[in-house]
Amino acid sequence: MTELGDPTTSDRLKVAMTAAWDHGAAEYDHHWGHGLQTIVEREAWVELLKRLVPPTPSLRILDVGTGTGFLAHLLSEIGHEVVGIDLSEGMLSVARAEAHKRTLDNTFIVGDVESPPDGLGSFDVVMARHVFWTLLQPEAAVRAWTRLLRPQGRVIVIDVLMKPAGIADWVLLETGRALARLRPGRHSGDHSYPAEVRGRLPFRYLANPLPARNVLVRAGLTDVLAEEMTWIDDVERSVMPLGQRLQHRSRRYLVEGRIN
Secondary structure: OOOOOOHHHHHHHHHHHHHHHHHHHHHHOOOOOOOOOOHHHHHHHHHHHHHHOOOOOOOEEEEEOOOOOHHHHHHHHHOOEEEEEEOOHHHHHHHHHHHHHOOOOOEEEEOEOOEOOOOOOOEEEEEEEOOHHHOOOHHHHHHHHHOOEEEEEEEEEEEEEOOOOOHHHHHHHHHHHHHHHHOOOOOOOOOOOOHHHHOOOOOOOOOOOHHHHHHHHHOOOEEEEEEEOHHHHHHHHHOOOHHHHHHOOOEEEEEEEEOO
């Protein structure tokens, strides 16, 4: 039996994952909790990013797993220089089109976030949104990111805790799913990972941020902090239709650390 460390196994799984993201790329930003559907959501995310990476001084930021460029576009509008990498050419096509529409000077490159391509240069910050849960080898990925950082550079991870917090959350989740099936409109989307892939993702179903924090510590980062970002979840749920509001029981978390 092959192990995950076997390049053949890892490459096969990543091909399947990339195909899933390519398939959903065109509609991804129309799903609640993924793209920005309202000004209220946009303002909340801009507030968060300005707190994490203030507009001055301008920083060079690597957006790993950039997807459709959610972070890259907002960070660029704040005033930073952004390079985005992703394995999905379908997602990057959407990102490039949106950057052109918004006259942003972002760079988007096809690349594996667990093993970034050569020639990217160095960065003040590496950021990842909704990426950690998709990683086959999170610690190896973070170690690769740290090698791209300048002195005192930071890794910032924003992701989701998908495990319901308790029985009440589980009931709300199932109720929301039932209501969403009965109502037209935008749904959260299923990226349809094969079962073999889902079973190989160590952070797909977290209950708290501690395992993610521990990965950053083991990768050699210092001053590592972790927090749940319930206020972002509250803002997004406040503008969702009822079925989607109930269905979105995942909770966002943030972990960050720096190198010496």
